[in-house]
Amino acid sequence: MKKERTMKLTLPTEELMSSGNLACQGCGATLAMRYVLKALGQKTALCIPACCWSVIDGPVPYSTLAVPIFHCAFETAAASASGLKAGLEMVGDTETTVVAWAGDGGTFDIGIQALSGAAERNDDFIYVCYDNEAYMNTGIQRSSATPYGAWTTTTPVKHFKNRPKKDIDSIMAAHRIPYIATANTSYPEDLYKKMKKAKDIKGTRFFHIYAPCPTGWKARPEDTIKFGRMVVQNCIFPLYEVENGEKYTINIRPREKKPIVDYLRLQGRFRHLKDEDIAFMQAEVDRNWERLLKKCETK
């Protein structure tokens, strides 16, 4: 008898997100949601503040997701999630995983107070920040997650962003929460594995997911996955996890650390940069990488 050939799948085939959503072409945030829900399953409830995803999901009365959503105020993702979790428990639902799902503006900027409060209390939910590195929903304005050197509509080329991206992961690690992970949709198995792991941990868990935005980055939609690969290879956005704020583990180490210039040259938002600007940025990336390696060694 002929042996049947089967393909081994690394992710579940069940989809909790349907087509027909309102995302732009090549949206990394959309992929992020799809993979996260594959890991968490249907017993999940989302708190989504103002961000691209409050549009992507579709207008009333539609929703592209098979899980419930509380569309909450911009600065309240974490506090809403704290309340939702408490409310669900009080009505007898102790199983549902509550997820605060916010963009970088809603996390690094306007939502950081509520996030810090919830993390200090170690409230029991997963906070996901999908980071497209600017206020993309309002039309590409800089946030504190925008990288050094980038053009946005509020950091014009003549006066590009001259401060580095805020180190949100270290801020969260300083809260000594049980679990922090960075993730990237170009490495879906790694994202899936870490999200599964987080699901079984109690307390505040924080995910920082790199989410390319071709529209805001002035890049080609077909490069989204490529960007995700590149930022791991050039160490702009390393994939790692932090347990209890102390134990750092790098999940995917680049075989050979690549220069950042090739990544920058594929994006219109960095087109204006001179060689010396890029050298300055490279030095910053190198320093951050060294810092991370040190954190991994000591624990």
Next chain:
Amino acid sequence: MKKVIMGNHALSWGAQLARAQVIAAYPITPQTQVVELLSEMCASKTLDAKFIKVESEHSAMAACLGASLAGARTFTATSAQGLTLMHELLHWASGGRMPVVMGNINRAMAPGWSIWTDQNDSLSQRDTGWIQFYCASNQEVLDTVIQAFKVSEQLLIPSMVVLDAFALSHTYEVVDIPDQAKVDAYLPRFNPPVRLTPSDPHAFGGLTSPEHYFEFRYKLQKDMEKAPALIEETGREYEKMFGRYLGLVEDYLCEDADLILVTSGTAGYTARVGVDLLRKEGVKAGNLRIKVFRPFPFEKVRQVVAGAKKVAVVDRNISYGHHGIFYQEVKSALYGADHDVPVFGFITGLGGRDVTPDTFKEVAGLTMAKSRPEEEITWIGVKK
């Protein structure tokens, strides 16, 4: 059971008797004893609730909304700066039809820093779609919290139970604490028609086009219009079970009064003393205390002042560039009414300046001296 308790503790007792399930709150003077006692109640398990000790009032209300959406009975309390920090989410609560009940201690807004009473904090929230109750005694505070849950949960509209800083919040009075079993019979468990659950997934409050938004707001107003009748009905039911009626207004000697002094909050009971003094001097005065500010009890106000020759509204608040806020409301209620009665507007007691029976004697004297008001605002007790 009778206990001597402060106004703030009357709020806590009300929340406990109502079996609030989730509390999220942040401390602010003069509200702190509300959350201190609730913390004790949760810790000693006389109240089976989760108390989320948030890092701001904004997060307090956000957490309440999440909990309410899950179908939990939810309570918080705040004051002044805290209330106004919540402002965005007050709209969220009513627009999202989340029946949170909140205690607010009336405190004057900074600057300069003031911890003393006036009503500008809560009256600034006039158009947020919350039901607002103004209380005049600790008993009324406790009773109103229980009633507010009943009204809010039936209409899916949040309620604010308001009391004056210090004059009530820190003043001890004898309060009859109702029997838990009787309160349970009066106030059934919160069982919203729709709640957030993965077993029946919905997206709440997403992007709403002009095709739908208008109707959501129309329905909110239509349900708000049901509140006056429901407040009276639940108030009568409360009276049957507990012996105390909880209505939209309270009138004192208004039936034969020539002059009606309109007040809210604790100034109402001070006004009664003023009325008694005036009656002794032969002035036929009465007091109308407006308990529910939103929805505004237009019909009740018209009925009560129908026989009066003059009405004087005493406001412990101001809408800058306009007049006293209750004064605006009373005038608006009487516009087009069958009887034409002159309404005089007085502002007093801002930032906790004392309001005494003499205040009302002065108000009465000034009102009786003129046939019609010459100014929209007459200031009482201001050092000009």
